Amino acid sequence: MTRAESQAQTRSQLVKTARQLFFDDGYHPTSLEKVADAAGFSKGAVYSNFRNKDELCIAVLDEVRAERLAEILDIMATPDTSSRVEGLQVWAERVIGDPAWTSLEVEFAAHARHSEPLRQDLASRLTAILQMLTGAAESADGTKPRLPGGETATVMLALGVGLGLLRSIDPSIPVDGLVDVLRLVSGQT
Numbered sequence: 001m002t003r004a005e006s007q008a009q010t011r012s013q014l015v016k017t018a019r020q021l022f023f024d025d026g027y028h029p030t031s032l033e034k035v036a037d038a039a040g041f042s043k044g045a046v047y048s049n050f051r052n053k054d055e056l057c058i059a060v061l062d063e064v065r066a067e068r069l070a071e072i073l074d075i076m077a078t079p080d081t082s083s084r085v086e087g088l089q090v091w092a093e094r095v096i097g098d099p100a101w102t103s104l105e106v107e108f109a110a111h112a113r114h115s116e117p118l119r120q121d122l123a124s125r126l127t128a129i130l131q132m133l134t135g136a137a138e139s140a141d142g143t144k145p146r147l148p149g150g151e152t153a154t155v156m157l158a159l160g161v162g163l164g165l166l167r168s169i170d171p172s173i174p175v176d177g178l179v180d181v182l183r184l185v186s187g188q189t
Contacts, residue, residue, distance in 0.1 A: 017039035020038075022060055023103075030053075031053070032052075067130060069133075088135075096178070097167020097173070102167075156166075156185070163175060
């Protein structure tokens with residue numbers, strides 16, 4: 001194994017371990033030392049891959065968001081609006097309100113508001129996500145949505161985040177409202 005491959009493997013293991021610890025214990029209680037110990041590395045190994053805990057948490061959130069975004073983009077590639085909406089409903093029931101992911105997102109967002117560079121970094125990541133969702137919404141099947149793609153993406157993401165927070169507290173809250181709004185903005189009803 002080359003040095004680069006070894007470092008990539010170490011980084012991947014640190015992100016995987018940090019993800020589990022952040023999900024289980026939260027952002028603030030999880031120290032870099034705890035991540036290093038749980039992953040079987042020295043604290044120096046963590047610092048050779050990440051400048052600080054914020055950077056490690058961003059790597060974890062990037063990974064989770066990429067997984068979720070890939071799932072959504074796959075659903076959005078479905079050829080007809082009805083199938084897309086059904087697919088998004090199934091996805092929303094399964095994903096929106098995941099207590100571990102939702103809690104980490106909220107805790108880290110609250111933490112980031114005290115650091116302008118960190119807040120700007122998260123804002124640029126959010127912009128990239130919205131651009132991908134906008135592209136998917138605009139190219140879905142040629143149906144003219146009732147809102148421009150960017151507005152649709154922003155509204156749907158905002159509803160999903162809010163619903164995720166509510167469902168992390170009470171998982172019995174349905175996702176039907178989100179799906180109904182999607183039907184409205186997509187011109188399906």
